[in-house]
Amino acid sequence: METEATVSEFQEMLSERGVTRRDFMKLCGAVAVAAGLTELAAPQVAQALESSVIGATKGNLYPVIWIEGASCTGCTESFAQADAPDPATVVLEMISLNYCETLSAAAGWSMEEAKEQTIEAGNYILVYEGGVLKNWGGQALRVANETGTDILVHAAEKANAVVALGSCAVNGGWMAAHPNPSNALGVQQYLKEAGVETPVINVPGCPANPEWLVAILVDVVLMQRLPALNGENKPSVIYDQTIHDNCQRRGHFENGEFVYEFGSPEEAMGYCLYPLGCRGPQTKSNCGIVRWNHRRSWCVESGAPCIGCCEANPMNPGQNWVEVNTPFYKRHRDLRVGDFVFQPGTVALIVTAVVAGALIVHGFGMKVSGRMDGGADFEKKRAWDAKHPDKSIGKYDDDDAKGGQE
Amino acid sequence: MTRSIIDPITRIEGHLRVEMEVTNGKVSEAWVSGGCFRGMELVVQDRTPEDAAQIVQRICGVCPVSHAHSSAIAGEHAYGIKISNNARIIRNLLEGAQFLHSHILWFYNLAALDYVNPINALKADPADAYDLALAAGTSTNSDFVALKERLAKFADNGQMSIFSGAWFEADKGQAYKLDPELDLICTAHYLEALQMQAKASEVAGLLGGKMPHVMTLVPGGTMWVPTEEKLDDLWALVNEIYNWVESTMIPDTLAIAPAYADALNWGKGVGRYIAWGVFENENMEMNDRYLPAGVLDEKLNLSDVEESMITEYMGHSWYKGDETYTSPYFVTEPEFTEYYKEGTDTVSDRYTWVKCPAYDGKPAEAGGLSRVLVAYKRNVPFIVEQVNAFTAALGIQLGQAQSTLGRTAVRQIETLYIAGLMKEWVQELMEAVKGGDSEYFRKPETITGSGTGFWEAPRGALYHHEDVENGKIKGYQIIIPSTWNLAPHDAQGNNGPMEEALIGVPVEDIEMPINALRTVHSFDPCTACAVHVTEPATGKSFKTVTSPWGVK
Numbered sequence: 001m002e003t004e005a006t007v008s009e010f011q012e013m014l015s016e017r018g019v020t021r022r023d024f025m026k027l028c029g030a031v032a033v034a035a036g037l038t039e040l041a042a043p044q045v046a047q048a049l050e051s052s053v054i055g056a057t058k059g060n061l062y063p064v065i066w067i068e069g070a071s072c073t074g075c076t077e078s079f080a081q082a083d084a085p086d087p088a089t090v091v092l093e094m095i096s097l098n099y100c101e102t103l104s105a106a107a108g109w110s111m112e113e114a115k116e117q118t119i120e121a122g123n124y125i126l127v128y129e130g131g132v133l134k135n136w137g138g139q140a141l142r143v144a145n146e147t148g149t150d151i152l153v154h155a156a157e158k159a160n161a162v163v164a165l166g167s168c169a170v171n172g173g174w175m176a177a178h179p180n181p182s183n184a185l186g187v188q189q190y191l192k193e194a195g196v197e198t199p200v201i202n203v204p205g206c207p208a209n210p211e212w213l214v215a216i217l218v219d220v221v222l223m224q225r226l227p228a229l230n231g232e233n234k235p236s237v238i239y240d241q242t243i244h245d246n247c248q249r250r251g252h253f254e255n256g257e258f259v260y261e262f263g264s265p266e267e268a269m270g271y272c273l274y275p276l277g278c279r280g281p282q283t284k285s286n287c288g289i290v291r292w293n294h295r296r297s298w299c300v301e302s303g304a305p306c307i308g309c310c311e312a313n314p315m316n317p318g319q320n321w322v323e324v325n326t327p328f329y330k331r332h333r334d335l336r337v338g339d340f341v342f343q344p345g346t347v348a349l350i351v352t353a354v355v356a357g358a359l360i361v362h363g364f365g366m367k368v369s370g371r372m373d374g375g376a377d378f379e380k381k382r383a384w385d386a387k388h389p390d391k392s393i394g395k396y397d398d399d400d401a402k403g404g405q406e
Numbered sequence: 407m408t409r410s411i412i413d414p415i416t417r418i419e420g421h422l423r424v425e426m427e428v429t430n431g432k433v434s435e436a437w438v439s440g441g442c443f444r445g446m447e448l449v450v451q452d453r454t455p456e457d458a459a460q461i462v463q464r465i466c467g468v469c470p471v472s473h474a475h476s477s478a479i480a481g482e483h484a485y486g487i488k489i490s491n492n493a494r495i496i497r498n499l500l501e502g503a504q505f506l507h508s509h510i511l512w513f514y515n516l517a518a519l520d521y522v523n524p525i526n527a528l529k530a531d532p533a534d535a536y537d538l539a540l541a542a543g544t545s546t547n548s549d550f551v552a553l554k555e556r557l558a559k560f561a562d563n564g565q566m567s568i569f570s571g572a573w574f575e576a577d578k579g580q581a582y583k584l585d586p587e588l589d590l591i592c593t594a595h596y597l598e599a600l601q602m603q604a605k606a607s608e609v610a611g612l613l614g615g616k617m618p619h620v621m622t623l624v625p626g627g628t629m630w631v632p633t634e635e636k637l638d639d640l641w642a643l644v645n646e647i648y649n650w651v652e653s654t655m656i657p658d659t660l661a662i663a664p665a666y667a668d669a670l671n672w673g674k675g676v677g678r679y680i681a682w683g684v685f686e687n688e689n690m691e692m693n694d695r696y697l698p699a700g701v702l703d704e705k706l707n708l709s710d711v712e713e714s715m716i717t718e719y720m721g722h723s724w725y726k727g728d729e730t731y732t733s734p735y736f737v738t739e740p741e742f743t744e745y746y747k748e749g750t751d752t753v754s755d756r757y758t759w760v761k762c763p764a765y766d767g768k769p770a771e772a773g774g775l776s777r778v779l780v781a782y783k784r785n786v787p788f789i790v791e792q793v794n795a796f797t798a799a800l801g802i803q804l805g806q807a808q809s810t811l812g813r814t815a816v817r818q819i820e821t822l823y824i825a826g827l828m829k830e831w832v833q834e835l836m837e838a839v840k841g842g843d844s845e846y847f848r849k850p851e852t853i854t855g856s857g858t859g860f861w862e863a864p865r866g867a868l869y870h871h872e873d874v875e876n877g878k879i880k881g882y883q884i885i886i887p888s889t890w891n892l893a894p895h896d897a898q899g900n901n902g903p904m905e906e907a908l909i910g911v912p913v914e915d916i917e918m919p920i921n922a923l924r925t926v927h928s929f930d931p932c933t934a935c936a937v938h939v940t941e942p943a944t945g946k947s948f949k950t951v952t953s954p955w956g957v958k
Contacts, residue, residue, distance in 0.1 A: 074467020
C-alpha cells in the first residue's frame with residue numbers, strides 16, 4: 001500500500017503542532033520483539049489471502065460462522081458485553097469468526113465468499129441468532145437474494161454443531177407470539193423438518209447472556225466436547241434450575257416480605273417481587289448466579305420482576321416467552337380464545353391469596369423441574385406463618401393450620 | 407453503466423441490501439432494500455402498555471431503551487400520567503447510557519473499519535505511534551508495543567477471523583489512507599472502545615438489570631430505586647466513561663478526517679431533517695429537551711413538529727395497496743411479491759420490506775446529524791460552541807457537514823455532550839435523593855386513552871403511538887429512524903434519504919464500492935428496526951391456548 005503521501009502529511013501535522021519526533025530508541029527493546037514477529041507475519045498473511053478471503057483454513061482458532069436470522073442483533077450485542085474472556089480475546093485468540101454480520105470488516109460478495117469458504121473447509125460451529133421465518137416461502141427474510149431458510153440449511157448441514165442463540169432461535173421467541181405474522185419457529189424444529197441432523201444446542205434468553213455462549217465456546221474450543229444437554233437440548237448447567245432456586249431475594253420470599261408496588265420502600269429493602277408477577281419460580285436459567293453486563297446486576301436486583309424470557313420450547317413456537325408470560329406484571333397469563341382475551345378468574349390482585357398461591361406455585365415448579373421425584377414433601381403451612389400466627393400472611397384451611405409443617 | 411451491489415451490508419443491525427447503477431465512476435441510481443419482516447405491531451395487540459414497553463424493545467438490540475422509552479411515553483399519555491422528577495432523571499441516565507454505548511460501538515467497532523486498517527498497523531512503529539497520539543491530542547491508554555505484538559501473533563496464525571474478506575485492498579490498495587501509526591492508534595482505540603461500550607452498557611445494566619433489553623423502564627416511571635451502594639457505582643462509571651470519551655473520540659475524528667476529506671464532497675441526503683428530541687428537562691417540553699425537537703427544511707429553516715404532517719406510503723414496499731396514510735393509523739398488510747421483475751435484473755416497483763414515511767409530503771433524514779443541526783438552530787450552547795470549533799478545525803462550513811464525513815463526524819460531538827450530561831444527571835439525582843424525594847413510580851389515572859411517544863433512538867427520530875381500551879392495546883403504530891433513512895422511492899419517484907445520499911458517490915471498483923459503504927454506515931442504519939407492520943385484526947385464525955396459567 002502506498003503511504004508516502006500520508007506519511008508526509010503526518011510529519012507536517014507533527015511540526016505544525018510544534019512537536020518533533022521524539023527519540024523512540026527508548027522503546028527500542030520492546031519494539032524489536034514485535035518487529036521480529038511482524039516480519040514473519042505480514043508476508044504469510046498476504047500469501048494466505050491470495051488463495052482465500054478467510055486466510056489459513058487451519059490454525060489455532062476454531063472457525064465459527066455467526067448468522068443473524070430474523071434477529072434484533074441483541075444476542076450479538078449481548079456477546080459484545082462478555083466479561084471474561086472479553087469479545088476481543090474471543091475473536092482474536094479463541095475462534096476465527098469468519099462471518100458475523102455485525103462485526104465482520106467485509107461486506108457484500110466477499111462476506112458471502114468468506115462463509116462459503118468456511119463451509120467448504122468444514123470443522124466449524126454455526127451460531128444462529130434470531131428466528132426462522134417461513135412465511136412467503138422464506139422471503140420474510142432475504143439476504144444476498146436468498147431466503148433465510150435456505151441459508152440456514154446450507155450452513156447447518158456441514159457444521160459440527162449449531163448453537164441456537166437466544167429465545168428467537170430456540171423457538172421463534174416474541175415473533176412466534178400471537179398472531180405469529182411471519183410464521184416464525186426455532187432452528188431445531190426447522191432443521192428437523194428439513195432433514196438436517198446436525199446437533200443443536202439451545203440457548204434461550206432475550207437476549208442470551210454472553211457468559212452462556214462463552215461457556216459453550218470453552219467447552220467446544222478448549223475442551224473439545226459438547227456441553228451436557230437436558231431433554232430440550234439446553235445446557236444442563238445453565239437451564240436445569242429455576243431463577244427462584246438461586247435468587248438473592250429468596251430469603252424475603254421465605255419470610256413473606258414482598259414488594260407490592262414498583263419503586264416503593266419495600267423495593268429499596270430488596271424484598272421479593274413475587275406479587276408483581278415475577279416468573280422466577282417457573283423460569284429455568286441461572287441469571288442470578290451469572291448476572292449481566294460484566295456481572296454488574298441482573299433483572300431482579302434492579303427491582304424488575306423476571307418476565308421469563310428464557311421460556312422456550314424448541315419444538316413448539318406457541319410456547320414462547322411472550323405468549324406464556326404476558327401480562328408480565330400479573331401472576332397469571334391471559335387466556336386467549338379466538339379474538340377474545342381475558343385474565344382468568346383473578347386472584348392476582350388479592351394479596352393474601354397471592355402469597356398462599358406462591359407456595360403451591362413454588363412446589364409445582366419444583367415437581368416439574370424433576371428434582372423431587374415422586375413429589376415433594378413441601379410445607380402445607382409456611383414455617384414462618386406457624387411461628388407468627390398474628391402476622392401470618394398465608395390463608396390455610398383448618399387441617400393445614402393444625403398440622404403446620406408435616 | 408454497470409451495476410454494483412452490496413448485500414449483505416455488514417456492521418449494521420439487521421439485513422440491508424444496496425443496489426446501485428454506476429455511470430462514469432459515480433452512482434447514478436440507487437435502491438435500498440430492507441430484508442426482513444417480523445411483525446411487531448401485531449404482536450403487542452391486545453396486550454398491556456406495560457407489556458408493550460418490554461416487547462417493543464425486541465425491535466432492536468442496540469437501541470432497546472429508546473423503544474421502551476417511546477412506548478412508555480405513549481402509554482403515559484394514554485394513562486394520563488406525568489412521571490415524577492426522580493423517574494425523569496433516572497430514565498435520562500438509562501437512555502444516556504444506551505446512547506453512549508451505541509455511539510461508541512458504532513464509531514469504532516462498526517464505522518471505523520471503513521477508514522482504519524488494523525492489518526496495516528503491523529507496519530507501524532509503536533514509538534512513532536506514541537508521538538503521533540501525543541501530537542494529535544488523543545489518548546494513550548494502550549500499550550502500542552503489546553498491541554502490535556498481539557496483532558502480529560494473530561496475523562502469524564493466518565486465520566482472518568472478523569477480517570475475513572475485508573475490503574482493505576479496495577480501489578487498487580488506495581482506499582485505506584491512514585499512516586500505519588494512526589492505524590495502530592485507532593486499532594488500540596477500537597479495542598478500548600469494545601471495553602467502553604461495555605462500560606456504558608454496564609450503566610444501563612445497573613439501572614435496568616440487563617442490557618440489551620432493560621427491565622425497569624415502565625409506563626409510570628421506573629422500578630429502579632437509587633440506594634447509596636448503587637449511586638456510588640453509577641457515579642464512578644459515568645465519570646470513567648466521560649474521561650475516555652473526552653480524551654479520545656473527537657481527537658481521533660480530527661486525526662482521521664484529513665485523510666478522507668474527499669468524503670466531505672458527497673453523501674448529502676435529501677437535505678431535510680427531523681428530530682423529535684430526547685432527554686427530558688424538568689418542564690417535559692419537546693422543544694426544550696436537552697437535544698430538542700424540530701424540523702429543518704432545505705434551507706435549514708426551523709419549525710416545530712406536528713404529528714399530522716407525518717405520513718407513510720406503501721406503494722414501493724411489500725405491503726398490500728399503495729395508499730398514503732396519515733399518522734396515527736393501523737392499517738396495512740404484508741405481502742411479498744418479488745425483488746427483481748421476473749426473468750430480468752430490473753428492480754421491481756416494490757423492492758423492500760421498509761415503508762416510505764414523509765414529513766409534509768417529503769422524505770426527511772433522521773439521526774445524529776439531524777439532532778445536532780436542530781440543537782444548533784435552537785441555540786443549545788454546548789452544541790453551538792462545539793460545532794463551531796469542529797467546523798473551524800476541519801476548515802469547513804456548516805453546510806458541508808451534510809456529507810458522508812460530516813455525518814460520521816458530528817456524532818462525536820453529540821457523544822461528548824451526552825457523556826457530560828450524564829455527570830450532571832447523577833449530581834441532580836443525588837441532590838434529589840438528599841432532599842428526601844423518594845417518588846419513582848405513578849399509577850394510571852385512567853386505563854382508556856391514546857398517546858404518542860415522540861422520542862429519539864441513537865439512529866434518529868422514533869415514534870410510537872398506541873390506542874388503549876381498558877388497559878389493553880387496540881392499535882399500535884411505530885415509525886422508526888431507519889424507516890425514514892432507508893425509505894424507498896416515494897409516490898412521485900423521489901429517492902429516500904440514503905438512496906439520495908448515494909447518488910454521486912465515487913465508485914472505482916464495483917466489486918468493492920467502499921465509498922458507498924462509508925456513506926451507508928454514516929447513517930448507522932438499523933434495519934432490524936426499520937421493518938415492521940400494522941394491520942387490522944381481521945381474517946386471522948387463532949389457536950386456543952391450552953393452559954391459562956403462567957405455570958405449566
